[in-house]
Amino acid sequence: MITLYDHPRSGNCYKVRLLLSLINLPYQSRFIDVLARKNQTEEFEQVSAWRQVPAIEDDGLAVWDSHAILLYLAQKYAPQWLAPLPHSGQMFSWLSVSANEIANSLQPLRLTKVVSNAEAAHHLGVSEDLLDLTGLQRRTDRFLSLIEKRLGETPWLASVRSVADIACYGYLALAEEAGIDLNAYPAVFAWRQRIDELPGYVSPAHAN
Ligand SMILES: N[C@@H](CCC(=O)N[C@@H](CS)C(=O)NCC(=O)O)C(=O)O
Known part of the structure; x- marks a missing residue:
């Protein structure tokens, strides 16, 4: 197993x-x-x-x-859950967005809200006085406006449902913990709801 x-x-x-x-x-x-x-x-x-x-x-x-x-x-x-050609290109691109842009914006922004600044700085590998909260917020806003644009054009990030949706959803499911109101991003909000309704869905709160 x-x-x-x-x-x-x-x-x-x-x-x-x-x-x-x-x-x-x-x-x-x-x-x-x-x-x-x-x-x-x-x-x-x-x-x-x-x-x-x-x-x-x-x-x-x-x-x-x-x-x-x-x-x-x-x-x-x-x-x-793997997008076939030609959609695989967008699947890889959005996986990369998750591993880079989200990992350097929304993910650490949320961390700063759920643990102390000292703990967050430790995990981000910087000293506490170098924790750039304004920069994290700016990068998060930019990421949100780009994903909102994409999801306004297509129901799934790679046009068809794929692991790229799961990757980007991981931290968007926790957006409220980062102090973000997704009502300002209606296409992201609707996409999040589509994922919530999939058979077998579990919420972030549910751990085995
Ligand atoms: N690129 C990795 C990042 C994993 C990561 O950041 N893990 C965090 C928890 S969310 C962790 O283990 N932090 C402890 C540490 O780095 O000491 C992934 O996408 O899985």
């Missing part, structure tokens, strides 16, 4: 929990208390090279990084 190295408050782990639930794939969850630095061990590094969650073990094979895990699981168990 698949083992997911998991933390219930992590949006990156949530992406993996959501796909596993949507495709109805059984797994066991191993809680890694990253806030208590329990990830900083050589043993965990054998599974996750950067000592971060999420990571999975499947048939003795370790895979880490939420995007890599989504692609791996879809390729092996749920190819219906």
